[in-house]
Amino acid sequence: MAPGDLEAVADWPNLYYVDTGMYDVAGYGAVYILDTAEPAVIDTGIGTNREYIFDALDDLGIDSLSYILPTHVHLDHAGGAGFLAEVFPDAEVLVHDRGVDHLIDPGRLIEGTKAAVDEMWPYYTEPQPVPDGRIAGLTDGDEVDLGDRTLTAHAAPGHAPHQLVFESDGLVFTGDAAGIYVAARDEIRVTSPPPQFDVQQCIDDVSMIQSLDPDTLCFAHFGPRSYDEGLLDGYKRGLIEWVEAIRQQRDRQSDDEAVIDHFVTNTDLTEIWGTEKGWAETRLNVRGVLAALDQGRVDIDDPS
Numbered sequence: 001m002a003p004g005d006l007e008a009v010a011d012w013p014n015l016y017y018v019d020t021g022m023y024d025v026a027g028y029g030a031v032y033i034l035d036t037a038e039p040a041v042i043d044t045g046i047g048t049n050r051e052y053i054f055d056a057l058d059d060l061g062i063d064s065l066s067y068i069l070p071t072h073v074h075l076d077h078a079g080g081a082g083f084l085a086e087v088f089p090d091a092e093v094l095v096h097d098r099g100v101d102h103l104i105d106p107g108r109l110i111e112g113t114k115a116a117v118d119e120m121w122p123y124y125t126e127p128q129p130v131p132d133g134r135i136a137g138l139t140d141g142d143e144v145d146l147g148d149r150t151l152t153a154h155a156a157p158g159h160a161p162h163q164l165v166f167e168s169d170g171l172v173f174t175g176d177a178a179g180i181y182v183a184a185r186d187e188i189r190v191t192s193p194p195p196q197f198d199v200q201q202c203i204d205d206v207s208m209i210q211s212l213d214p215d216t217l218c219f220a221h222f223g224p225r226s227y228d229e230g231l232l233d234g235y236k237r238g239l240i241e242w243v244e245a246i247r248q249q250r251d252r253q254s255d256d257e258a259v260i261d262h263f264v265t266n267t268d269l270t271e272i273w274g275t276e277k278g279w280a281e282t283r284l285n286v287r288g289v290l291a292a293l294d295q296g297r298v299d300i301d302d303p304s
Contacts (some may be wrong), residue, residue: 001223002026003049006033006056006065012171012216016120017223018056018160022076023116023123024168024206025273027222029076031298032173033057037147042166042173043220044080045272047125053080054087065091067144069167071175074161074193075098076123078219082106082128093130094144097137103130106256116287120280138164149182152242154212158202159191170215172227177205177236179217182272188235189269190242191221192288198297199289203236243298246289260286 001007003021022029022045032042035147035272039062040159045053057065065088069076081093095103102109106127108166114121138144138241140155144166146264151166156177178186192199209217216229246259253259263286272280292298 001077004052004055006059007223009216010159012224015171016056016060017218019222020052021049022046023120023273023277026279028273030056031056031080032216032218033060034149035060035062036147036149038105038145039064040144041065041084042069042236043071043077043086043175043217044068046076046123046212047079048123049126049207050083050095050125051078053084062069062261064088066146067091068093069144069166070095070099070176070221071173072096072160073102073109074160074176075109075127077175078103079124080145082130082153083136085130086128089232091134094136094138094151096162096164097139100163101299102135102162103127103135104132105129112195116284117280118283120277140164154208156205156208158198158205159193159198159248160196163205165209167212167214171218172209172212172214172216173218173220174209175220177202178209178217178219178223179238181217181223183223183225184272186225186231188231188238189272190235190238190285191283192239192242192285192292194288194291196283197288197292199292200297202211202239203300206212206232206236208253229291240300242285242301243289243292246286246291250290250293256290258289 006018009015016033019029022027034040076223138153143151144151157165159176249259267282
């Protein structure tokens, strides 16, 4: 699958996903399209390459959207929301309650994203505000009626306090709550960005997804995958091991920059997404754990 390609999600009629070519990397950012009675998109990309989404909707014959549903307001998921809202004036943007103000006035969101992604910011397009009257908040348990399908929102605050996953009759749109799925390796990689990563809550979020007993997981990064409880159990172990590895390196290295350099030097993410994105992803994730260590958000419940 290449940037701009549109694919059907196997075994799920009227459900599609498009590769947005995020960061000029194939197989990193997906937007899901539900061609239901009330059409919707789940996640919106970073705003760059938004024509891929518009072209996909055209290819499907969808000329009106009812809902735009970012799983959370990090700009790799919500950066295109304002542009979609402009092109589809009948669409309502629905996002976690805590994210509404950030999409109406994205100034703080832009500032925080620039600080977090650093040298990757040139890949972004500055987001367009969503008009105040076109957006509403969701909380845990709220439902979105798509006519012939209902989505249920589930709070998943470990990755970010404004994150929701959407579930519907065996489908779960995971946002970043189940990590980053690498189809070529059939494995999940950790995502632990600053400033609000919480490892125990991330583990709890994965357990929540498992409790839904889904048939298919629709990863924003990247693509659908049939549900496998063992795969998600592995992700929970990976979260614990990742945090512990950074904790140990902090004890060994002279300062936090040395910790970051250690993991950048030793990452294999460059083999998956190329050097630039692989290094940037590693820096981001290490900084997120270091912030969590500083703020005491690394305690993990004893499984016994």
